[in-house]
Amino acid sequence: MTRVSRRRLLGTGALTAAGAVVSAAAAPSAAARTAPLTADVVIVGAGLSGLTAARDLVAAGRSVVVLEARDRPGGRVYGMPLGDGTTNEGGAEFIGPTQDRIAALAKDMGVDTYATYNEGKNVYYRGGKRSLYATDGLLGAVPPDWGVVDLELALLKLGGMVKEVPVGEPWKAAKAEEWDAQTFHTWSRSNSLSSGARFLMDAFASSTLSVRSQEVSLLYLLNYAASAGNEANPGTIDRLINTRGGAQESRFVGGSQEVPIRLAARLGDIVHYNAPVRSIVTEAGGVTVTADGITVSAERVVVAMSPAIAGKIDFSPALPASRAQLVQRYPMGSVAKFVAVYDTPFWRADGLTGQAVADSGAIDATFDNSPPDGSRGILMGFMNQANIRKLDGAPAADVRAAGLDSFTKLFGDKAANPTLTAFQRWDNETWSGGGPVGVAPPGALTAFGPALREPCGRVHWAGTETSGYWTGYMDGAVRSGERVAKEVDAAL
Amino acid sequence: MTRVSRRRLLGTGALTAAGAVVSAAAAPSAAARTAPLTADVVIVGAGLSGLTAARDLVAAGRSVVVLEARDRPGGRVYGMPLGDGTTNEGGAEFIGPTQDRIAALAKDMGVDTYATYNEGKNVYYRGGKRSLYATDGLLGAVPPDWGVVDLELALLKLGGMVKEVPVGEPWKAAKAEEWDAQTFHTWSRSNSLSSGARFLMDAFASSTLSVRSQEVSLLYLLNYAASAGNEANPGTIDRLINTRGGAQESRFVGGSQEVPIRLAARLGDIVHYNAPVRSIVTEAGGVTVTADGITVSAERVVVAMSPAIAGKIDFSPALPASRAQLVQRYPMGSVAKFVAVYDTPFWRADGLTGQAVADSGAIDATFDNSPPDGSRGILMGFMNQANIRKLDGAPAADVRAAGLDSFTKLFGDKAANPTLTAFQRWDNETWSGGGPVGVAPPGALTAFGPALREPCGRVHWAGTETSGYWTGYMDGAVRSGERVAKEVDAAL
Known part of the structure; x- marks a missing residue:
């Protein structure tokens, strides 16, 4: 491979301090999709980490191409369609104190936040018995025994x-x-x-x-x-x-997916969708990244995704053993969300927050996912790994019945008749492989942990799993994008 | 995709009871490599499990194509070149009692066995102190404390x-x-x-x-x-x-790799090398398996490799969640072998078996890997996961020095000057991802275990990890090939 050109795809149109939308005039057109592209940096993945890295590298005057496997930005941040033209968070959702970097990004994107509904008592359901408790958070208080x-x-x-x-x-x-x-x-x-x-x-x-x-x-x-x-x-x-004072304190007006959607729109045509990356070849002078329909030559590549999913890419030469072994030892969880929409948030009138924890049924934890004005009521339930296994291959009607059965046990008969329901499981998502985050089994971090972030030659790593603070959260993803952009910029 | 033809690539030339080499006349020629092939069954992986499955399916009158990523058969069974035209086992090596299926296969292939050298005492090296013990096996006896x-x-x-x-x-x-x-x-x-x-x-x-x-x-x-x-x-x-009476009791004359090499030769041109499979697409009526340079249409596909490596293949439609999650939870070990060749098996004269266990140094367990006639001495040392991490990226000279330092501490100064050395680590092998076997961390088997073997539509699973008896061993690989051949034949 010849030396990669330093052509600036975005020329002088880098992001301004005020965050004005960058002109995409110099970006490759959709028609050029099959021609090989060149850039300083190619970023694999248009989740929050990849998009943040792209933002910062563009701002530093680097040319960037982002390749995304899906037809949308956001990765594990996703607005799940409710069936009436609106969406509700199917993936990452909340923002809380000390999550400064996602907060700054959301502010920059003009996405406001509002408090997660948290007035009243929480439901505790165990051994078939339902009780209420007053203190905030899943573990903040338990029934008095x-x-x-x-x-x-x-x-x-x-x-x-x-x-x-x-x-x-x-x-x-x-x-x-x-x-x-x-x-x-x-x-x-x-x-x-x-x-x-x-x-x-x-x-x-x-x-x-x-x-x-x-x-x-x-x-x-x-x-x-x-x-x-x-x-x-x-x-x-x-x-x-916790909810109040914790990671579940606030939500995004319009849904968390507004943040990556707006950031991707601002980056413009440098983000290519439906372009799953299959191979990354490092040669003297640069890398060649091959996705379905697109090949990009660059000086550096940022792989912005979980270790488990990064492990599906074919690297040549092979990655160092410590990295190759790490990606076999960082499995994704099996998060799933079930949402039901009601005419009103009826549980509020009953003095309930909409938050619950349960030891049986398909749903083990819930939140009030209603819009800021409470104009309709939305209950969201997490289905944990053990419960989601029981719904493997289940038809949609069975999932719906199981979800509503849980909501009814937790919040009463009014929960049985929603106007809409929706369901999102992440272990069926090829390009996430599960969620919310890669989790280390025993023995992995002490033997292979440093390989999470350590660059392998021209290959750099981002994704919420690589973050120090708020790993597993949107804030960690943004932090990882900011860290890797500095790392790559210094290496160019 | 149209209905896959049932063309019998090997026609009436199926394996005879006497094991005669099958005519490959009807097999596709090398020149036809880029043309799409059709078969009843495509087998991904020419390790012992894939080759055994191919043998049995061909014998049952099915047409078979085997696609192998490497330029050789055997997978984790590999003759490591010593540099003088001979080889020594770099991977799977031993055979012991109750390993009936690899024994039967070896016999059929005309590969004889001989006893692992086991006369004398074993070395126990701990806390810098070397002692000897008499009883067989690593744990059969420990020093008298x-x-x-x-x-x-x-x-x-x-x-x-x-x-x-x-x-x-x-x-x-x-x-x-x-x-x-x-x-x-x-x-x-x-x-x-x-x-x-x-x-x-x-x-x-x-x-x-x-x-x-x-x-x-x-x-x-x-x-x-x-x-x-x-x-x-x-x-x-x-x-x-144990060695005597256990899994390390015997070795193969000429090396264990003779078994897959001869079996692959017998299968002939249906085995395609340098053909890493990238995607498996299931449609109504069949599967399309795409490897570098070859596409095969078939009715069924057997994926004959460890779960971790199978996880690198792109399946469409996506595999069920339980399988997708399993492959993230079955990491390969980090086995490595260091071998040194001496003019004579000098340790035998010292009354030693050549077997040792050590708590320090690069090597933690050893065996006498000499040829049957003892015409020269070969020491083999396993480097365990913790030790091999320290040699990540180390130059060959450092690995050699570390290995010889261990051998010298265990067997004396004569070990310091071998005529040849060789080294094989498996965590650097793209098409194995480690070895000897996939290992389940806590929580994986109880939640995802059944997905090890359960077919996913037209996709069937083989590999030693799927075996009941002797999982992790060559015998388990052969058993898995025999089991999956029956499973597929019944489904066709």
Whole structure:
């Protein structure tokens, strides 16, 4: 391969400080799709991390091409059609305090936020019995039995361990080997006795990661909590799981997908859709990235996706063993969301937040996903990994029935008759492979963790999994895009 | 796609009972490589499982095309060049009692076996101290300290649990959930107190699976031992780890690779090399399998490789979620072998078997890999996952020095000056992704285990990972090929 030209696809039209839409005049036209393209940097994936990296590299005067497998931007950020022309979040949804980078991006894109509905009591459903509790968050309070003390002691211990994890480099913790040798399930059983505490610790893993507590390394989970903060505010379990003051505090007006959609629109024609990347070849002088219908020559490539999905790309020469082994050891969770639309948010009149946690039924955690004005009521339920397995291959009618059965048990008979329902599972999505995030089983982070971010020659890595703060969240994705853009710009 | 023809590529030239080489007259010529081929069955992968499936399907009168990514058959069975025109096993090597199916295949191919050299004492190297022990096998005996009792009690418990695992369906064990919730590391620490016992249990996991004990689910390990047998002889830990009476009892004259090489030769031109499969499309009436340079239309496809590597193929329509998630949860170990050739097997004169276990240095387990007549001496050392990480990216001279340093500590100064050395690591092999076998972390088998073997429409699965007995071994590969051939033949 000859030396890649430094042609600036966007010329002087880089993003202005005010965020004006860049002219796409110099970008390749759709008709040129089959001709080989050249750029300084090719970015694989138009999720938040890839788009943010593109934004910053364009602003730095670099020419960029973004290749996206899907026909839309956003990756795991997606507005699920409700069937009436509107959408509701099928993937990443919330924003909370210390999530500064997604907040800045949303502000720049003109996407406002509003508080997640959080007035009233939450529902706790366990062993066929429904009760209510007043405190915020899934684990903020549990029904008054002796499990409360048991759980609080366990969380106190966990919280202390969280503080000992170097954010984004958990393999450097003094006790990294000990914590990475066991599952969170093992730890929770060794450090609690009550079934109530154990259930809620399982629910903690399941609702934040969409894997069973058996699957996740204790070290990974500790790092996940340590990452729930920013440079000035160390991460905590509470900030991870709470609504008020936590990661579920606010939502985006019009839906979270407005952020990547507007950013992609601003980037213009440098973003190519329906272009799944199949191979990345590094030769002296540059890389050649081949997608269906498009080949791009560039100096550097940013792979902006989860490790598991990056593992499907054919690299030549082969990636170093540590990276090749890592991508086999970072499986995605099995998150799914079921949404039902009602004429009114009827649960509010009953004094309920719309938030619930349940040990049975298809849905194990819920939120009020209504629009800001409450003009209609929308309940959203997470289906966890164990529950979604039972719906593998189920027809849509069965999924709907299972979802509504859960909502009815949690919020009463009014939940049985929605005007619309919608369902999104991520483990069936070829270009995500699951969600919300890649999760490390025991032994992976201590042996292979550094390969998450370490560039392999001209190949750089982004995606929320590579972020220190707010890994697994939109904020982590944006942070990773900003980090990789600096990394690549310095290397060019 | 139109209905696939049932053209018999091998016509009446199917394998005879006597194993005569089949005429390849009707097979496609090399010149036809770019033209689309048709067959009843396309098999992806020319390792032992794929080749065995091809053998049986051809014998059943089916037309078969085999597509292999590498330029050779055998997959993880490979004769590593020593540099003087001879080879030594770089991958799968041994054969032992109850491994009936690889034994039958080898016999049919005219490949003889001979006893692994096992006369004398074994070396135990720990904490910088070298000692000898007499009993067979890595764990058959340990130096006389109180760890012996500790270890024997732990192995007794483990052995009892092994008996409770339904071979090949560990998720059906009564205690499957409990055993799949923890790592083998957690179990070994909870059930032993001495550092000696713990070290040897780690060595057990490491030497059989090439992963650290932190990575492997207790349930997976129990199943691995349960699989070390046949229909008449239940699997045991001893049969897994022993030389005499165990999986390391014998070797193949000329090297294990003679088996797949001869089988592939017998199958003739239906095996296509340098043909990595990129996509498998199922449509009404058949499948279209696209490899570099070759497209094959068939009624059924057999994917004969580990789950992790199968996960790199692009399936359309997407595979069911349970399968898509499984392939993210079955990582390959990091096995590597270092071999040194000497004028004589000098350790034999010192009363040593050539077998050793070590807690430090690049090599953690060794065997005498000399030819049957002992006309020269060959030491083989396994480098485990933790050690091989330290040699990531190391130049060949450093690897050689590290290997010889280990051999010298274990077998004395004579080991320092070999005539030849060779090195094979599998985590750098694109088409294996590691070795010897895919290993399930906690939580994978109980949630996703059945997806290992369950066909997905016209897509069938083979590979040693899918075998009940001797999963992870050549015998398991052959068994899986025989099982899938029956499965596909019945479905055609």
